Amino acid sequence: xxxxxxxxxxxxxxxxxxxxxxxxxxxxxxxxxxxxxxxxxxxxxxxxxxxxxxxxxxxxxxxxxxxxxxxxxxxxxxxxxxxxxxxxxxxxxxxxxxxxxxxxxxxxxxxxxxxxxxxxxxxxxxxxxxxxxxxxxxxxxxxxxxxxxxxxxxxxxxxxx
Numbered sequence: 323x324x325x326x327x328x329x330x331x332x333x334x335x336x337x338x339x340x341x342x343x344x345x346x347x348x349x350x351x352x353x354x355x356x357x358x359x360x361x362x363x364x365x366x367x368x369x370x371x372x373x374x375x376x377x378x379x380x381x382x383x384x385x386x387x388x389x390x391x392x393x394x395x396x397x398x399x400x401x402x403x404x405x406x407x408x409x410x411x412x413x414x415x416x417x418x419x420x421x422x423x424x425x426x427x428x429x430x431x432x433x434x435x436x437x438x439x440x441x442x443x444x445x446x447x448x449x450x451x452x453x454x455x456x457x458x459x460x461x462x463x464x465x466x467x468x469x470x471x472x473x474x475x476x477x478x479x480x481x482x483x
Contacts, residue, residue, distance in 0.1 A: 359395055363387075364474045368457070368464045373399060375454070377471060384444040386471075388419050388437045390459060398427075398435035399459060406437065411451045417441060448472065 359365050363378035376389040388408075390399045401421075408417045419437035423430045454467040469475035 360391075361387075361389065363389070364469075364472045365395060365476050366454070366467065366469045366474050367476050368459060368467060369462065372462065373459045373464075375457075377474075379444065379448065379472070381445050381448065384440060384442050386417060386419075386439045386441075386444055387422075388439070390435045390437070400429060400433050400435050401457075401459065402432050403458070404431050406457050407455060408439070409453050409455060411453060415441075415443070417452075 359374075359376040359378075361376055361378045363376040366375040366377060368374060371393045373393060374391045374395050376391055376395065378387045378389070379385075380387070390401055391397065392399055403421070405418055405420050408419065409415075410417065417439035419439045421431040421434045422436040422438050423434060424436060429435065449470070449472065451468070451470050454464065454469070456463060456465045457467075458464075467475070
């Protein structure tokens with residue numbers, strides 16, 4: 323009976339130690355909290371991960387789509403604005419993101435989570451630095467949010483808003 327109990331305990335110990343621990347921090351390195359953008363795009367953190375923009379490039383159309391999402395990149399967050407601007411820093415140019423209505427979800431201009439910017443240079447430029455000058459999500463305004471496309475701004479440091 324004791325040998326049977328010992329075998330069961332040994333098996334449990336071996337099985338417990340064999341899981342996938344890729345999400346555990348490596349000794350001496352902090353664990354990076356990551357989210358997976360649902361459209362495979364670039365996450366741009368707003369504040370201390372209160373909200374995100376997910377940016378998705380369609381180079382054939384020269385279109386960059388921004389989805390406004392919650393802090394976990396799981397739920398869409400509708401904004402009451404018809405548009406917002408992102409400034410590309412080098413060379414200096416602006417992208418105006420226009421609200422996109424979606425009859426399937428009931429979203430309309432002034433109540434949507436999707437915004438599109440159209441520019442011919444997006445057909446050939448796939449890497450750039452940019453700043454979101456100002457965007458209000460629910461009751462909080464985020465200003466001067468810097469990011470790189472396609473890298474985003476999700477780093478180990480606390481993002482600044």
